[in-house]
Amino acid sequence: MKFDNKIVLITGASRGIGRATAIAFAAKGAKVAVNYRVNLVAAMETLASLSGTGHTLVQGNIGNPQDVAAMVSEVTEHFGRIDILVNCAGIFEYHPIDKVDYATWQEQWQRTININLLGAANMMYCAAQEMIKQGGGRIVNVSSRGAFRGEPLQPAYGASKAGMNAMGQSLAQALAPYNIFVGTIAPGFVETDMAKSVLEGPDGDSIRNQSPVGRVAKPEEVAHGILFLASEGAEFMTGAILDINGASYLRS
Numbered sequence: 001m002k003f004d005n006k007i008v009l010i011t012g013a014s015r016g017i018g019r020a021t022a023i024a025f026a027a028k029g030a031k032v033a034v035n036y037r038v039n040l041v042a043a044m045e046t047l048a049s050l051s052g053t054g055h056t057l058v059q060g061n062i063g064n065p066q067d068v069a070a071m072v073s074e075v076t077e078h079f080g081r082i083d084i085l086v087n088c089a090g091i092f093e094y095h096p097i098d099k100v101d102y103a104t105w106q107e108q109w110q111r112t113i114n115i116n117l118l119g120a121a122n123m124m125y126c127a128a129q130e131m132i133k134q135g136g137g138r139i140v141n142v143s144s145r146g147a148f149r150g151e152p153l154q155p156a157y158g159a160s161k162a163g164m165n166a167m168g169q170s171l172a173q174a175l176a177p178y179n180i181f182v183g184t185i186a187p188g189f190v191e192t193d194m195a196k197s198v199l200e201g202p203d204g205d206s207i208r209n210q211s212p213v214g215r216v217a218k219p220e221e222v223a224h225g226i227l228f229l230a231s232e233g234a235e236f237m238t239g240a241i242l243d244i245n246g247a248s249y250l251r252s
Contacts, residue, residue: 001231004029007079008230009072011035011062011123012089014042016192017142019049020219021086021226026050028227033058033075035089062089062119063111072126084138084230085127087120090160092194096153109156116160121167124182128175136179138230141168142222145188145245161186165241172239181238183229188245189216211246 008025012018014036022032023046031054036043043057058074060067075082095108124139131137144161151158165184172182189195189207199207199216208215225244228234243251 001227002028003084003227003230006030006083007033007075007081008084008086009033009035009058009075009082009127010086010088011119012037014039014046016088016194017187017190017219017222017226018086018088019046020223021088022046022055023049023051024220024223024227025084026052026055030084031055031079033079035060035062035071037061037089062087062123063115065122068119068122069126072123072130076130081134082127082130082137084140085123086226086230087123087139087141087164089119090116090142092154092157094153095156097155112154112156112160113163116157117163117167120164124167124171128171128178128180131175131180132178137181139168139171139175139180139182140226140229141182141184142226143168143184143186143241145186145243145249147186148251149249168241169239176238181235183234183237183239184241185222185225185229186241186243186245187217187222188248190222191216191218210248213246215246217244217246 003025008030010018010022013022013034022034026032033056034043034046035058047055047057056078058071060071062068093108141164143164146158147161147165168182168184222244225242
């Protein structure tokens with residue numbers, strides 16, 4: 001998996017899976033555009049951790065369609081192209097149906113779908129326009145095990161990721177004639193800031209024991225799967241959804 005001089009735009013790259021993915025791509029020779037929303041300090045830490053030179057920061061909220069278009073334009077103007085888009089940015093917020101009021105329920109659904117699904121859809125649209133012009137590219141979306149097994153305490157999250165899966169498959173078909181290939185990663189729990197409070201809470205051990213390996217994934221393991229789907233030779237896997245959950249949830 002070599003990515004010498006490939007241009008990679010990664011949303012939500014200031015920490016977690018996004019940061020690990022940025023580090024992995026840079027180590028394989030890519031030039032990385034590190035997207036962040038507000039945490040400049042964390043984004044700078046990601047940038048400083050990247051091997052090689054020529055990487056850049058790109059500020060923007062993927063929940064804002066204007067920001068999305070501006071980010072893609074900024075990257076293409078800076079580098080001249082976008083070879084790979086990785087949609088990592090997302091939110092995971094509790095809103096159990098038997099615990100929240102109606103106003104909160106609506107707010108959480110709108111916010112989650114807007115960022116996790118519509119934001120990724122807009123990123124794909126804008127990046128695809130550039131990839132069509134340049135003759136091809138790769139897109140990898142970061143979904144979740146929750147799209148398949150359900151998320152009873154955060155149902156909008158599960159729904160947004162199920163929508164991402166369907167979107168990735170639909171656009172894999174739509175974009176293949178343009179030499180653009182789309183893959184999706186579906187991790188289980190990962191050792192990230194987003195999952196930290198849950199993993200360090202009273203349910204932490206039971207979550208780790210969902211996998212026969214006895215732990216949750218490391219961000220670097222998820223990043224490895226992302227690089228695989230983005231690599232030369234994986235083109236015929238377009239439309240695939242790759243599970244990375246340590247056999248904690250199996251489907252056939």
